[in-house]
Amino acid sequence: MSIRSAFAIAVGRTTRWGLHTFLKGGSSYPGQLTQKMDPTVLGTLSRNYDVVIVTGTNGKTLTTALTYQVLKQKYPEIITNPTGANMLQGIISTFLEHHSYTKNTEKKAAVLEVDEASLIHVTKYIKPKAIIFTNVFRDQMDRYGEIYTTYQMMLNGAALAPNALIVSNGDAPIFNSKETVNKRVYFGFDHLPDGELKAHYNTDGVLCPQCNNILHYKFLTYSNLGKYYCPNCDFKRPDLTYRLTNLSHMDHQSSRFEIDGEEFEIKIGGQYNIYNALAAYSVGRILDVSTDQIRAGFAASKRIFGRQEVIQIEDKEVTINLVKNPVGLNQVLEMIQLDPEPFSLVSILNANYADGTDVSWIWDANYEIVKDLNVKEVTVGGERVEDITARLEVAGIPEEELQVIPSIPEIIKNFKNAPTKKIYVLATYTAVLQLRKELANQGYIEGGM
The missing domain is CATH 3.40.1190.10 (Mur-like, catalytic domain)
Structure with missing residues (x-):
């Protein structure tokens, strides 16, 4: 050396x-x-x-x-x-x-x-x-x-x-x-x-x-x-x-x-x-x-950061799924479709450098499947909340049935009031980071990745 x-x-x-x-x-x-x-x-x-x-x-x-x-x-x-x-x-x-x-x-x-x-x-x-x-x-x-x-x-x-x-x-x-x-x-x-x-x-x-x-x-x-x-x-x-x-x-x-x-x-x-x-x-x-x-x-092997990672928040089982492109998101939706129990769905969209600044990919993803899932509540959030809201409305989710919550801390607060025990989160990379950081601040997980 x-x-x-x-x-x-x-x-x-x-x-x-x-x-x-x-x-x-x-x-x-x-x-x-x-x-x-x-x-x-x-x-x-x-x-x-x-x-x-x-x-x-x-x-x-x-x-x-x-x-x-x-x-x-x-x-x-x-x-x-x-x-x-x-x-x-x-x-x-x-x-x-x-x-x-x-x-x-x-x-x-x-x-x-x-x-x-x-x-x-x-x-x-x-x-x-x-x-x-x-x-x-x-x-x-x-x-x-x-x-x-x-x-x-x-x-x-x-x-x-x-x-x-x-x-x-x-x-x-x-x-x-x-x-x-x-x-x-x-x-x-x-x-x-x-x-x-x-x-x-x-x-x-x-x-x-x-x-x-x-x-x-x-x-x-x-x-x-x-x-x-x-x-x-x-x-x-x-x-x-x-x-x-x-x-x-x-x-x-x-x-x-x-x-x-x-x-x-x-x-x-x-x-x-x-x-x-x-x-x-x-x-x-x-x-x-x-x-x-x-x-x-x-x-x-254990479930890892953002890959069907399960976090318990009081009586709710929150499963975090990283999504970043149409093919990956479609596969996550098909996986969720296999769950026989009712659940709530949360979609968080950011567009920072690590996510990819172009969010047009959401229009190629099959969000239309959401209306056919056993979903009791749909929440949208993140820095590009308007984009994901528009996409889900076009996919057939009526505006009055969408909860629009841009803030990550407010989304976590809303987890506790979800009508189902299970919650699936679809989030882009920096949104997962922000979500996990806030969950760590609130004591639900340990800090770090």
Whole structure:
């Protein structure tokens, strides 16, 4: 280690200690400061780790958490970035937190969630063993652009680590649209008999990349994911290395399924989260984790920040769901639809940089389903409350049936008066942060992420 690196790391660790001790926060600033002092410090910090990177539009955080628990069954020392600090400075801070000046001969691992646009900055210094590509959907158009632009960002990042294995969602046509310098393996669903259908007309990424014909499907899971093929040329879903072979149970709180003939269970609802488990399983098998160990890793996983996170507020069970784009929101609504009990629904919309400043995406989401749910009360709030109010009115919720409460503290106060025991919250990223901060101030949860 160079003197420059050693000094930068010492300053970064001291800064992190001060921020966490006295301010109870600061997940990215220590990394930002350390990187300014030594731009190459990430390479030094990560030198003795087997690294797995998770990137893509939806599912990064839960896939990272599941993969962490799976690999924890094998690696005695393993780190991750659970706070969602997934840009370069946050990754550096993660390694700073766990850095030791003493030599450790035990093999170490790191499972890192990395922002799609930041991947190229991370792989400049880290050479991971594997990179998981979860999916690419239209998201934060002001920052990422169209899905093909986002995917190119991911490919550019992966190319800087050419020996890293790309572990891709094989059901996503975009991941089979270009050649890569990296070797690839694919995971996907293979649980239904072949049929003949097309994706919904309001779906991105359903044109054949070879001939621009509309793709057909033997079966669909959701959005543009499924067993696709082009009727006009030879483009089709690649052979899957890791396959979901049976889906035996799925409700709003859990799923049971078989992968390659082995049964697993996760304690979180929604088909989209089964893909996350399938990705974690794939990396586990690649790194020689046994199926029994993977099963134990899934069992140890807990609901995390904004991903069906349940918070008890007096006699109310409040489930917080992070939503940020049409595909993700539609999947959350379909998951909620599986709950047999009546509930109240709260939708909080912000449009800060971390959310995406363009909120036009709400018009592509299927809010029309809300009027058919077992909902007893609908509340809207957030900094863009007028936008979400208009959207729900157009979706068929009468104005007189909407509670309009812009303020987060007032929304929490209103939780206690809800007509149902269960409340589902749909909130954008900064709205989740604001909600959790206020819940911590009121003593319902501990502070931090």
